[in-house]
Amino acid sequence: MKDSTGSKSMKMTPQRMAIMKYLDGNTYHPSAGDIYGALRDQFPTMSLATVYNTMEALKEQGVVIELSTDRGKKRFDPNPKPHHHLMCIKCKAIVDVFIEFPLTLPDAQTQGFEILGNRVDFYGICKSCSDEQKRMMETNQ
């Protein structure tokens, strides 16, 4: 059913064009519900499932990246020492990164906050997922 190389071409529909237009230039990281809500006026009969389907298709095309954990699940880190994380956007593995980034926010940007620290989440594709991707492409050609 699915073409896992992502080379499958995507059919264009009014709903999809509206979603892509909404995403284009969007500086926020919207959830499916955000997208649905923003387009409800324009497409009152659109289904939430359509948003999810479209996001799945766009992910396969590599146009958008899904930033969250598997099914949006909470994950807990028992190490209270300040450190950062690296998450695979495919298999959702999370590994620790122990390195310090001396990040400071210009006063104009702090909006009155007293900054206590920072955490950096890197996201990307882990070795085993990128290996698998390569294997799939070879098999499919």
Place this chain on the structure above:
Amino acid sequence: MKDSTGSKSMKMTPQRMAIMKYLDGNTYHPSAGDIYGALRDQFPTMSLATVYNTMEALKEQGVVIELSTDRGKKRFDPNPKPHHHLMCIKCKAIVDVFIEFPLTLPDAQTQGFEILGNRVDFYGICKSCSDEQKRMMETNQ
């Protein structure tokens, strides 16, 4: 057990000790379900709510960190425009920060990941919470 920030100390129970033992040294960043599943044999009658309650308590104690998104929603990134967050640890308010950080991970730290992007969360205390804190201290003295 440490009692930072004046938070109340935590009552110890067999369930809580088992959860803490499971978490100790765990680098897998387990979800609540993972923890529940891992301790099922040992505590067949334990409720998932107990896991959530315990994690909430451990978070308050500052011994674990909760990773990932608000109320378990998926987030999509349409285009990697730099955009980070500033979160108040008191009232949980989140504001956007539009600034770019040229963060790179040394090869030795990437653990084979192909890095696609990053997100920075600053945490601190927002203006209205620190104002309130000041007011409280004045009233209390």
Place this chain on the structure above:
DNA sequence: TACTAACTAATAATCATTCTAGTCAAGCAC
């Protein structure tokens, strides 16, 4: 124009999380 795979809407099912109610055990005052 006709065909067909891909898409849509509606809705049911599933899953993670939170909430609620009732019970139980520990610590404390009497």
Place this chain on the structure above:
DNA sequence: GTGCTTGACTAGAATGATTATTAGTTAGTA
């Protein structure tokens, strides 16, 4: 010890996000 208070436990209901299913519709192509 008895009764009170508090916090934690279990079970299950409620909530909200996501995924799966189904039947009808449509974009893209020959």
